[in-house]
Amino acid sequence: AQTVTQSQPEMSVQEAETVTLSCTYDTSESDYYLFWYKQPPSRQMILVIRQEAYKQQNATENRFSVNFQKAAKSFSLKISDSQLGDAAMYFCAYRTRSYFTGNQFYFGTGTSLTVIP
Amino acid sequence: DGGITQSPKYLFRKEGQNVTLSCEQNLNHDAMYWYRQDPGQGLRLIYYSQIVNDFQKGDIAEGYSVSREKKESFPLTVTSAQKNPTAFYLCASGIAGAKETQYFGPGTRLLVL
Numbered sequence: 001a002q003t004v005t006q007s008q009p010e011m012s013v014q015e016a017e018t019v020t021l022s023c024t025y026d027t028s029e030s031d032y033y034l035f036w037y038k039q040p041p042s043r044q045m046i047l048v049i050r051q052e053a054y055k056q057q058n059a060t061e062n063r064f065s066v067n068f069q070k071a072a073k074s075f076s077l078k079i080s081d082s083q084l085g086d087a088a089m090y091f092c093a094y095r096t097r098s099y100f101t102g103n104q105f106y107f108g109t110g111t112s113l114t115v116i117p
Numbered sequence: 118d119g120g121i122t123q124s125p126k127y128l129f130r131k132e133g134q135n136v137t138l139s140c141e142q143n144l145n146h147d148a149m150y151w152y153r154q155d156p157g158q159g160l161r162l163i164y165y166s167q168i169v170n171d172f173q174k175g176d177i178a179e180g181y182s183v184s185r186e187k188k189e190s191f192p193l194t195v196t197s198a199q200k201n202p203t204a205f206y207l208c209a210s211g212i213a214g215a216k217e218t219q220y221f222g223p224g225t226r227l228l229v230l
Binding site: 105 | 150152157158159160161162165175205207209217218219220221223224
């Protein structure tokens with residue numbers, strides 16, 4: 001089974017600064033999707049960004065961008081110009097592209113991000 | 118409004134009791150999922166369903182049961198066989214297939230009395 005590792009249980013960043021959250025994963029597959037989800041105190045899971053493994057270009061969504069290193073199996077999330085509303089738990093997730101493996105998502109254990117005013 | 122709804126927001130279970138958590142979506146998604154979230158453990162998959170009348174066990178299915186009689190609905194029953202049911206339960210849905218992204222409901226907090 002695939003595993004997703006987030007080695008930073010907690011991170012903090014000064015408002016308006018940049019922070020990078022780390023994620024590594026283990027897989028034998030060559031094609032897959034990677035995701036970052038945000039879970040604020042309301043506990044609603046919100047999709048932040050998605051990366052397709054066959055695309056070399058790193059995904060970006062406004063202030064959020066990823067650094068996808070396929071050979072290293074690394075998928076970090078960079079948050080620029082951090083805002084107070086970015087404070088949340090962030091989960092990295094992996095999904096196979098194969099329909100026949102059931103579209104299962106595998107989640108990391110999360111990184112709790114604190115934004116300091 | 119389109120989205121995923123879960124009810125109730127909080128649920129209390131007595132020892133030996135079965136309880137059912139509701140999950141409904143009006144996004145026309147084929148696939149639906151149930152996850153359990155415990156502190157420090159991320160999300161763990163309980164059950165998933167890719168089409169009506171079909172579902173598969175996830176990593177921690179013991180003590181849980183599901184049904185998928187309608188595309189819109191995927192209820193989860195926490196049975197008395199689940200000895201440690203206190204957790205936050207998240208339902209998700211997505212378009213089955215290669216481009217699927219999962220979208221989540223607001224969750225149900227289950228507590229044992």
